[in-house]
Amino acid sequence: MALRLVLPILLSVFLLTPSAYAFQGYVQHVGEGGAIAWGSGELSVVQSVEKKDDEVTPYTPLAIRKAVSKARRLLLDMVLSTRINAKRTVSSALANDRLLASQVRGLVHNSLFRGPSHLDTEGSVQVSERFRGKLAELIFPTTIQFQSGIPPKLSTYMEQSETELEAVGSAITGYSGLVIDARGMRLTPALAPNVYGQDGLGVYGAFLVSRANAVNKGVVAYANTSDLTVLRERVGNNPLRVKAVSAYGSWRTDVVIESSMASLVRAVLKAGNIVENCAVVILVDDSVPSEIIETEIQ
Structure with a gap:
């Protein structure tokens, strides 16, 4: 050779x-x-x-x-x-x-x-x-406003008071990561998905993450097991576990969680280093849709 x-x-x-x-x-x-x-x-x-x-x-x-x-x-x-x-x-x-x-x-x-x-x-x-x-x-398109701090809103969003949004408080510590169980939702993995509450307001996504961290760590990771021995490397020893209620969008890339849990997650994300570490895992089914685009980029 x-x-x-x-x-x-x-x-x-x-x-x-x-x-x-x-x-x-x-x-x-x-x-x-x-x-x-x-x-x-x-x-x-x-x-x-x-x-x-x-x-x-x-x-x-x-x-x-x-x-x-x-x-x-x-x-x-x-x-x-x-x-x-x-x-x-x-x-x-x-x-x-x-x-x-x-x-x-x-x-x-x-x-x-x-x-x-x-x-x-x-x-x-x-x-x-x-x-x-x-x-x-x-x-990653330059049009994505990484770390803007401005959460995206769904068409179903209803204005809420700051008191309602901060009802859980902002002093929750001790969680090392976030695991969102979206199994059964036929979710499509994406590089920069959004997590919404049922209130229609964004909870987690590129709007919280710096571009550098998105590039080097990925906004989220996906897994098909809830075994902490497998997930620990990404979310640490004590992740907050949340159940998704639905997937959103025609491609089902975004995740929706209950409004009460959304308030909790917002408070947890503010209190620790989860966002900085991109310590978020979304659980998906063993088989998800895939498509290959055969058109060559010019």
């Missing part, structure tokens, strides 16, 4: 080990060989390397390059198809910005890959990226 292929493969063995991102959260399978880990934000695609029976070596450099190219095309489709929030996908957010679109393509084109070793009888390659860091910086 050519040296230019061997070195990246050896490096990727260390960079893409399963323990690299401990909290994977809910893993959504997309297309043929694609997966999104909604805890770590890792996207990965595994593709088989084609080989001929009469070949002396199990797989040639050309076959590996073809498999990597195919995997990266699916990886790009996965990135574009992901919903940022209830209003847009990554694809729609990049539609009118050719420079950003080109940068996203370039990032995916140069994504890390792990190739088959001489001991690998299956002959597969894996490419990966993350909805963190550089990729997140590129795809």
Whole structure:
């Protein structure tokens, strides 16, 4: 195998080990060989390397390059198809910005890959990226008003007095995170969803989180288990647990909780470091809807 292929493969063995991102959260399978880990934000695609029976070596450099190219095309489709929030996908957010679109393509084109070793009888390659860091910086629209402090309002919102909104008080401490159980709601994971109270007023979302924390940690994480030993890395040892009452929006990306619990959550978020740590997990079903956008960004 050519040296230019061997070195990246050896490096990727260390960079893409399963323990690299401990909290994977809910893993959504997309297309043929694609997966999104909604805890770590890792996207990965595994593709088989084609080989001929009469070949002396199990797989040639050309076959590996073809498999990597195919995997990266699916990886790009996965990135574009992901919903940022209830209003847009990554694809729609990049539609009118050719420079950003080109940068996203370039990032995916140069994504890390792990190739088959001489001991690998299956002959597969894996490419990966993350909805963190550089990729997140590129795809989060500048129109999102991170940390504005102004909660979004649903059409059902009814004006309430400050006394009603602060009825629980603001001195609640001791909670290390927030777990919202939205199982059974057929929720669609998104990069920057909103949590609303039944009163129609936003409780948690990008309006509370800094852009830097959203980029580096993710606004929320998704999981399909309530086991604290799994969730602890994200929400700590003593998270507040809240049951969702419905999902909102045509894509069911946003979560609605009871008004009384919404008041409690607002008070808890003000009292601790939950917002700064983005220590929020939304529980989803084992299988959620997925869609791949096949239109290439220009």
